[in-house]
Amino acid sequence: MNTETSDIKAIEQVVATVERTQRAKDVEGFLALFHHDALWTTGHGKVLLGLDAIAEFTRAVLPAASWDGEVTYEAVHTQFLRPDVAAVKVRQVYHSAEGDAEGAPLYVMTKHDDGRWLLHAGQNTAVHVEQGQGPSDGSP
Template sequence: MTTEELTTPREADLEAIRAVVATLEHSQRNELPDEFVGLFREDALWTTGHGRRLYDRAEISEFTHRVLPGSMREGTVTYEVEHVLFIRPDVAAVKARAQYWTEEGGEPVGNPGSPLYVMAKEDGQWVMVACQNTEVIDG
């Protein structure tokens, strides 16, 4: 039996969703705007952690190509999937935890993030459709 045969469809989808978030982390840590933008559906919506609303992949791309290069020069970022709610078998709300760090294994920088990614499975691939980044303020 192959690994695929041992994995239920839901487990395979969870693993694929985690892989999207891992790619998001990789693209940010390595300042790869094209890899980042490639995670989004053409008509995706994204609200940044500071409230900027971007209404399609072209706007997301323009913004990302402007802000991502150089953003990791003083540290790094991690993302952890905390919860996945399947709205339908092909649509999921994904809650993650984001944290910026001074360096690999260093001290946390600023407040953690609490992004929400609505993803859809299209042509067998999970893509980001509507995303909201939110900074977590203590208190």
């Protein structure tokens, strides 16, 4: 297995851990995925600078979060900007009895000396779907 393939698998594992920790409302497991000086923008546009701010927000919000159904995360595209920096497009779907709601996060991940990939920057964006159509870009 070449380095890029193993790095993609490691990045996909981070995304899978985001899913697992969100479902389990595992605050500490989620926070362990972040670089100490990460920049994170929530789906509602709240900007969080640094792990302390991300931790404060996550500890206040995640345990009380509620959704009917489940949430899934999938890394749909990984673009290496450098061997140790990757932009990762994620498909996030909240499945519920009322229907699915989608998010389209972009994660910038960095690889550290110990080989771990961490979330260094993130921007979550809601996908707005018009009735009878696919995502707002016109695709099915």
